[in-house]
Amino acid sequence: MEIASKYDPSQTEGKWYSYWMEQGLFQSSPDEREPYTVVIPPPNVTGVLHMGHMLNNTIQDILVRRARMLGKNACWVPGTDHASIATEAKVVNKLREEGIVKTSLTRDDFLKHAWAWTDKHGGIILEQLKKLGASCDWDRTCFTMDEVRSQGVIKAFVELYNKGLIYRGVRMVNWDPKALTAVSDEEVVYKEVDSKLYYLNYEVEGEPGAYVTIATTRPETILGDTAVCVNPEDERFRHLAGKRVLVPLLGRAIPIIQDSYVDMEFGTGCLKITPAHDINDYEIGMRHNLESIDILNDDGTLSEAAGLFVGQDRFAVRKDIEKALAESGNLLKVEPYKNKVGFSERTDAVIEPKLSTQWFLRMGDLAKPALDAVMSDEVQFHPPKFKNLYRHWMENVKDWCISRQLWWGHRIPVWYLNDGSFVVAETEAEALEAARLQSGNAALGLDALRQDEDVLDTWASSWLWPITVFDGFNPDKKEIDYYYPTSDLVTGHDIIFFWVARMIMAGYAFKGTFPFKNVYFTGMVRDKQGRKMSKSLGNSPDPLDLIATYGADGVRVGMLLCSPAGGDLRFDESLPEQGRNFSNKIWNAFRLVKGWDVSESAEQPESARLAIEWFGERLQQEMAVISDHFSKYRVSDALMSVYTLFWDEFSNWFLEMIKPAYQQPIDARTHAAAVAYFDDMMHLLHPFMPFISEEIWQQLSPRKSGESIMVSQMPAQRAFDSELLQSFDLVKEAIQHVRTLRKNRNVPMREALELKVLTGEDGYVARYNPVLTKLVNLESVTVVKEKEAGAESFMVKSTEFFVPLAATVNVEEELEKLQAELKYTEGFLNTVMKKLGNERFVAGAPEQVVANEQQKKADAEAKIAVLKERIAGLQ
RNA sequence: GGGCGCUUAGCUCAGUUGGUUCAGAGCAUCUGGUUUACACCCAGAGGGUCAGCGGUUCGAAUCCGUUAGCGCCCA
Known part of the structure; x- marks a missing residue:
């Protein structure tokens, strides 16, 4: 096949x-x-x-x-x-395109359209x-x-209402004049914008020619002013206490009040108060019993109460009123100004602070156990840095405005009686019963009840x-x-x-x-x-x-490659491409293993036996790492572990070690082991790349109908031999040295080399000779007692390896390399000695750390001795 | 304005109670390679004063202070 x-x-x-x-x-x-x-x-x-x-x-x-x-x-x-607001907005737009205005429909008819839309796109x-x-x-x-x-x-x-946690109240809410609904604090996005600061003169009542100057970014709101406020500490305005000023254009007299809220340094130190259109003004208004004049309609146009510019949009009025104020002589100056303005997350309309009757959920008692849960790690955040942010919000949590002036959503289960009182119930029938009880009128009919027109915030579901x-x-x-x-x-x-x-x-x-x-x-x-x-x-x-383009598996890998938990991730197409390449790598490894002829009679080469022994431990080692990553929700790291395990260790090392000679079959034992490892790795891979792992798993061995890797078990974990893994790393190092040497000296792979080993205290494991021989094509490995003159050489730990080559060694280059290594090692030894010579270190550091330093010292000394010898030999 | 966080290789980021040769990974770059699984590949290499300054410590990328730049959240 x-x-x-x-x-x-x-x-x-x-x-x-x-x-x-x-x-x-x-x-x-x-x-x-x-x-x-x-x-x-x-x-x-x-x-x-x-x-x-x-x-x-x-x-x-x-x-x-x-x-x-x-x-x-x-x-x-x-x-x-x-998605109450978003979906309703989409449906409204669609209807508008069809020439239908929402307000011309009944609630039920509108909902039919909304459901149709949902059924179609949902x-x-x-x-x-x-x-x-x-x-x-x-x-x-x-x-x-x-x-x-x-x-x-x-x-x-x-339930929440019955517990007293839900209440109806008049509050300053964030009004979205485009969606015609209140939105929660969380749905307001503050952006810095270039606006203007207008300086306006208000004439003092009864004192023609005497003015106070206020600064505002919203001159149109002067029509709703009900006071001018100064700081009680402010000497500049003390003489004005108790007097009144005239609102420009209108000539309405409003009091000058004193409140420490006013920042004496900001603007003119004189603040106009518009309780209906600013949250801070509203609070000041409450403290001083000021009247609220709501000059805006729900759609952002000026209302009758404004007296002027009625029916015009708020932003149009801002321009027009500037002109009018200039003409009337009240406009002192206009300065460019940067400020933060709230926008609706959904419609991007400028949010209007507006007094309105809404339903609120009291958050204080609800927040407490939720805060404790996170701070005590009963609920764990990954990464934990979000705990701080969470705590800050929870400790300052405000009541949640849960009503929305929309139709698409869960209609608030509140029914009003004609006298303005209301009942809260799960159904209309229960509401009626409650209403009869409450009103004492057992004959009360459904027509006497009117359900709240509003729906609940989407997040309330x-x-x-x-x-x-x-x-x-x-x-x-x-x-x-x-x-x-x-x-x-x-x-x-x-x-x-x-x-x-x-x-x-x-x-x-x-x-x-x-x-x-x-x-x-x-x-x-x-x-x-x-x-x-x-x-x-x-x-x-x-x-x-x-x-x-890249396959779902490739895209999944691509997403993870750039995604540490919690941090922003920068995506570009090289990432899923890398994922696709990985798919292809896996696929080709599979092709190789699947493509081998298997011989029952062929003997298992020692190199293959060693490779199998090694990879079994290596796999276990990495499985432990992967489990650890998962336990800490380091999903990207876990993937990277699987990635390098498969690509580097399995494909580039293991498969090369067991690969039979050209056109030769592979022995059955080795093949079975390779298939088993492949199977294990498809399991490790499956959560990340479900499709290719299933495809390969199904083909690796005969499977019964209905079987799937996705419901099979992960390979069992066991302890692994880390000493074996360390000693194997020494062989890998030797192999890499020989490869470099071949490259530097231009010796092709097909030309077999002799390798002579002058064993030191460590760095050489004779039992791995078959692996060494196979991977770098050696004709022999012999242990020698003396240096090999005129041969290429390298070191692993304190062991010296020699490769005799026909051409002579470049002594100068070799010396240079050795000198550099000597210098580095001596420097290293020096820092180790400094530590060991320091009594406070030896006394203060943990035993293990000191022992490590001693080991480093011994290693370095052995290596220096060998290096010096080699340098002397070359000179 | 208040709070939080970040700054490590060209890029994106790891670095898990300060201590193994700790300065790392992936990608990118460069140099070789038609070794029949894979050029979506293989074998190698270069590249960083761990933002600056000061401190604590036997020892700091890691802890503390400070400066600069960036980002986020909240009003």
Whole structure:
């Protein structure tokens, strides 16, 4: 059978994914095994796969596949979230293109359109994850707005309300005038912008010609001013206490108040107060019982209350009012100014601080156990540096505005009665019952109830995800008791507050314990220049194109090669290319092993026997390293271990050592060992590169139908012989020296060499001669008692090796090399001696460290002796 | 403005309680190579005052202070 010399992922990836699905290998149900559970960070239902998802889901799949192969009952629950604002905005846009205005539709009609959109686009992203190889239990696919998840959200709301943790209140919220909804603090992105600082003169009432000057970046808001404030310590304004000033253009008189909030150094030291449109002004207004004048409509245009410019957009007014103020003589000057302005994360509209009635979740009590859990490592963060950030946020946590003025989402389970009171209940029927009780009117009908028009923030369903995906709010606890708490959560560090912190709170609030044991924070995927990947920049490659070009395995490797936990990663196409190259390397190693003729009668060469003995230990050594990496969530390092184990140790050393001579068969014992090692390495590789490892595993040995590497067990770990490994390294070193020598002297491989060994205290292991002989083509290895004059030479530790060659050695070059090595070794010995000569070191350092230094001293002295001898011999 | 973090080879980054020859890996570069598994490869090589300065210590890339540059989070 001819095997192609290039590995072609397109021939295998789809095939094996279908096979795994058909065999039901991703499925999990509770049994007696230890569970290993991961819930996917649900991507936006109408979104498409981007590089962040690729990274994130690759890591999850690696963890899940490894756990499965370690004998755990691995369960990875997939799903999507409904992304309230984003999806509603998309649907509104689509309707607008069709000539339909949202406000012309009823809520129900709008929701029909939204569901249609969701049905059409939802799930695309999950299909894309399959291309990546994600081993999710697809039978468990959840959606934040499906029935079970919605029930959970409503039950949680009612429960929290009954505990007094949810309240309705008038607060300053972040208003998005484009989406026409409040958004949470976390959804506001602050950016530095070039704006202007306007200096405005307010005339003192009754004192024509007397002014105070204020500085503001938002001159249009003067229409809502209800005071001017100065610092009580400020001498400059003391004479104004108790007086009033006139708002420019309007002539409305407002008081001059005193509050220590005002920074005397900033601007003019005189601050205008607009309680309805600035959070700090609002607080000052509360302290001084000021009136609030809301001059803006929800869409950002000026309202009747403004008195002027009514109906015009806030930014248009800013320009127009500048002119008007200049004409009226109130504009003193305008300076360029840089300030931070809040933008909506979803719509990029400038956020308007706005007084509004909203639902809030009290966070104080919820935060406490969640904070403790992370600080005590009951929930472990990887990398731990995020603990600090988390603590800072948790200690300063503010109440969470959970209502959104949207239709797409979970409608708030609150019903208002005609008298303005309200009831909170899980269903309409229960609401009616409660309302009858509350009103004392047993005849109250449904028509007397009006459900709150708003929906809940999307994160109000996402934070319950680890619970609701196992139907944790219903009486049947079989699933949740088995799978919860989950094991690992893998997510971007950008949603640590949005999601991670809140899930931990929900875990303690509703389940009494943490939702996951470990959180692995990934970095943000950036382009080569360090820019965040975004649609508008067009700097994000299409993940599916990458998979088509380099294979899913190649892309997975590429993602990991640049992804230390938590740090940003710079992606460019050389990375999946490297992954593809690795696939090809593995494939060709397989071709080699598969292509050999196997002879039952051929004797096993000693070199092969030694190679097998060595690689068995080497494999164990690396498996220990890999396990250690995984235990510390160093997934990239674990991959790098597998990578070098396969490429360097297995392919470049082991296979070369056992390779039979040209056109000769390989003996059966050696071949069997090679196949067994290959099998082991496919296991180690499988979590990282599921497709090629399955393809090769299936071909390595006959397999039964339904078998798969993904549900087979990882090779068993055992202790390994590190002395053997060290002594083998000495042979490798000798081999490398001979190779260099061949290269320097232009001696081709086919020409066999003589090797003479002048043994020192260490550096030579005679039993490995067959390996040495095979890899560098020696005709003999002989132990000598004397130096070999005129031969090329090299050293391993204190042993000297000589290779007699026809042409003479370049004495000068050789001397130079030896002198350099001598100098280095002497310098090294010197530092060692300094340490050993230092009484405080000998007394203070641990015994082992001192012993090491003594060993170094002995080694160095032996080597120096040999070097000096050789130099003398050459001179 | 407040807080946190980072700065190690051309690039991306490791360096795990200060102590094995500790200054590393991968990629890139350079030099050889039609050794029939692989040029998506093989064999080699070069390359860094561990950001600067000061301190602690027998010993510092590692701990402390400080300066500069960069990044992130929060208001």
